[in-house]
Amino acid sequence: MQTPVPSDLIVQLAQAFPEHATRIVEALETPPSVSLRLNPARPLLSPPHVELQDGTIPWLPTGIEGYWLRERPTFALDPLWHAGAYYVQDSSAMILSTIWDELDWQEPPALALDLCAAPGGKSTLLRDLLPDETLLVSNEILPKRCKILVENLVKWCGADHTIITQEDPQQLTPLLRGACNLVLVDAPCSGEGLMRRDEEARRMWSPQLISDCVSRQRAILREAIRMLMPEGVLLYATCTLNQEENDQMVQWLLDHYPCQLIDLSHTAERIPGAYATAYGLHLWPGIVRGEGQYLAALRLTDILERPSEVRRTKGLTRSSRQELASLSWLSEVPSADCYTIGEQIYQLTPAAAQLLAEASRQRLAVATPGFAVATMRHQAKGYEPSFALLHHPLCRTAELPALELPLQEALRYLRGEALTTSSPSARGITAITYRGIPLGLAHSTGSRLNNLYPKPYRLRI
Numbered sequence: 381m382q383t384p385v386p387s388d389l390i391v392q393l394a395q396a397f398p399e400h401a402t403r404i405v406e407a408l409e410t411p412p413s414v415s416l417r418l419n420p421a422r423p424l425l426s427p428p429h430v431e432l433q434d435g436t437i438p439w440l441p442t443g444i445e446g447y448w449l450r451e452r453p454t455f456a457l458d459p460l461w462h463a464g465a466y467y468v469q470d471s472s473a474m475i476l477s478t479i480w481d482e483l484d485w486q487e488p489p490a491l492a493l494d495l496c497a498a499p500g501g502k503s504t505l506l507r508d509l510l511p512d513e514t515l516l517v518s519n520e521i522l523p524k525r526c527k528i529l530v531e532n533l534v535k536w537c538g539a540d541h542t543i544i545t546q547e548d549p550q551q552l553t554p555l556l557r558g559a560c561n562l563v564l565v566d567a568p569c570s571g572e573g574l575m576r577r578d579e580e581a582r583r584m585w586s587p588q589l590i591s592d593c594v595s596r597q598r599a600i601l602r603e604a605i606r607m608l609m610p611e612g613v614l615l616y617a618t619c620t621l622n623q624e625e626n627d628q629m630v631q632w633l634l635d636h637y638p639c640q641l642i643d644l645s646h647t648a649e650r651i652p653g654a655y656a657t658a659y660g661l662h663l664w665p666g667i668v669r670g671e672g673q674y675l676a677a678l679r680l681t682d683i684l685e686r687p688s689e690v691r692r693t694k695g696l697t698r699s700s701r702q703e704l705a706s707l708s709w710l711s712e713v714p715s716a717d718c719y720t721i722g723e724q725i726y727q728l729t730p731a732a733a734q735l736l737a738e739a740s741r742q743r744l745a746v747a748t749p750g751f752a753v754a755t756m757r758h759q760a761k762g763y764e765p766s767f768a769l770l771h772h773p774l775c776r777t778a779e780l781p782a783l784e785l786p787l788q789e790a791l792r793y794l795r796g797e798a799l800t801t802s803s804p805s806a807r808g809i810t811a812i813t814y815r816g817i818p819l820g821l822a823h824s825t826g827s828r829l830n831n832l833y834p835k836p837y838r839l840r841i
Contacts, residue, residue: 382725383582385409389572389621396623400655400667404621407666412577415670417446417534420508420600421773422465422817429453437471439478439651444508446474448669456841459814463518464535464771469501472573472670473664475654476502476615479647480509481663483613483677489561490731494518494568495549495604498525500532502617506564507537514561515732519545519552520747530748531837538772540751544734547744549603555600555739558685562615563604569599569618569625573672576665581779594624598632605637608680609687614639621664626674630659638682644675652657696733699725708779709765710753718753724766725754727774764809767834770818782811783829790814793822794839799829 385408393401418427420443427433432449434779440446448471455461455468488511497503498520507516518533520526526546535537560667570589571581592611597618605614616633618625633639641659648656653668655661660676699718704710704725712779728736728750736749752766755775769775783801785793793799793812810824822829 382578383823385575385582386585388587389585392622400664403666404664405666408576410576410666412466412574412665413471413670414452415446415474416449416468417444417474417505418466418484419464419504420444421537422460422463424460424465424815424817428458428460428466437474439647440474441477441480444474444477444505446471446482456839457791458786459785459819460793460817462535462794462837462839463814463817463819464532464537465817467501467504467532467536469505470671470673472502472668472673473617473619474505475647475651475663475673475675476617477509478650479644479675479677481746481816482642482644482647483562484642486611489514492516492554492562492564493552493560493604493607494564494566495552495600496520496568497544498522498529500529500536502564502566503529503533504536507533507540507542507717512541514541515727515729515735516542517545517552517735518542519547519549521546521548526747527836528710534748534768535771538751538768538774539642539748540727540772541729541732542748543736543739543746543750544748545739546747549600551744553603553606553685554688555735555742556743558607558609558683558687560607560609560686560693561611562613562732563608564615564617565597565600565604566617567593567598567600567625569593569597569620571619572620572621573619573663573665573674577671590622590624593620594629597625597629601629601633604640605633605680606685608684610680610683612680613642614678615679616660616678619672620674621662626676627659627661628656630676630678633678637680639678639680639685642657642677642679644677648711695737696721696728703763704754707754707763707817709769711774711776720756721749723756724752725756725763727751727753765811765821767820767832770811772819775818777811777813780809780811781824782807782813783822784813784816785815785819787814790819791839793819793831793833796831796833796835796838798831800827802827 497518604704696719820833
């Protein structure tokens with residue numbers, strides 16, 4: 381790092397946390413930690429980058445597996461990363477899974493919202509933690525970041541039971557007011573906890589930036605809490621270190637809204653070095669193996685907003701389940717209804733279909749309506765498997781011709797290049813795999829395979 385840790389920040393840390401400040405500042409001058417989380421739906425014979433593995437993350441619950449690496453490899457040159465077999469995520473950010481049992485769900489959440497979701501680390505983790513029947517709305521207002529969010533969720537789970545929106549939180553409130561069992565706000569912040577991996581966080585930091593972030597966070601939280609139903613849970617997270625954006629922000633919520641804190645102190649006992657305050661959990665670089673993270677949980681105790689009345693909205697166009705049932709590469713007839721949206725066929729639950737119809741009526745920007753099971757890209761030729769389907773258990777890859785590629789050929793495919801094969805393959809759609817994991821599709825003409833890997837996702841190195 382060329383930019384030193386800001387002196388004003390050092391003073392603030394010394395005043396707020398005198399017993400820890402020196403270690404935190406010293407850690408900010410060391411290399412960042414590197415960790416990844418495995419996709420439970422992508423079983424592998426051997427873990428990715430096992431030669432660099434440097435300890436498993438001990439605070440993850442059963443069913444969630446992650447570990448640290450000794451150094452950071454070039455993940456972009458690993459086809460398994462492109463296939464969604466794992467997600468590169470800071471171990472501190474994974475504490476969302478550690479506190480899950482502390483939320484004491486009386487019944488499974490029906491509707492969850494990740495309000496500031498890009499690039500998708502916490503949304504992919506939420507999708508693994510939430511029951512399959514829970515509808516997750518992942519939102520990101522910035523277009524470029526929203527595209528990354530879509531890619532990560534599609535590759536992680538096909539974006540199943542997930543609607544991805546690209547809206548200002550204020551615009552989402554009329555759609556979701558008083559309706560969510562869970563709202564996660566991973567708030568835009570001053571980024572102090574990321575300063576050892578982000579040079580820009582050092583250059584941009586100032587006391588004024590903190591003040592600006594506090595104003596933005598309050599504006600987002602005003603909308604977030606309006607979208608909660610009574611007894612709904614608000615999770616508030618940042619990757620910064622100061623009190624104004626962390627504990628004091630939670631106190632502001634308690635002062636202005638009918639909610640109570642959920643005690644997370646027991647979670648701190650399971651995370652070596654975690655620091656619990658009366659409000660939430662602090663994870664600091666140099667104290668915990670990971671970057672900076674703050675997390676607090678609150679429960680709404682009274683009615684703040686009543687849900688909007690369900691309007692009779694124009695329904696989406698249903699697809700023929702009979703036609704889909706005849707497709708050999710679908711493992712079963714989807715239990716939910718299927719709808720035609722553009723060139724794609726989406727599997728949607730009734731709740732998702734109603735929410736999408738209302739979102740359309742309100743002219744909200746929907747980046748992805750959910751799980752696309754098929755495409756009608758060449759309508760005259762009938763249905764083809766979608767890219768998302770390859771990343772979902774519904775896909776019967778054994779029913780598709782497949783071509784397993786070695787590393788260099790897989791990278792060529794990910795770059796969008798056409799492939800050739802010495803042994804003629806069956807004409808038509810072919811699944812391209814690496815280490816048995818589907819990467820995408822190609823169209824075989826016999827000895828040549830035309831690349832169907834989505835252009836926005838293609839490797840550029």
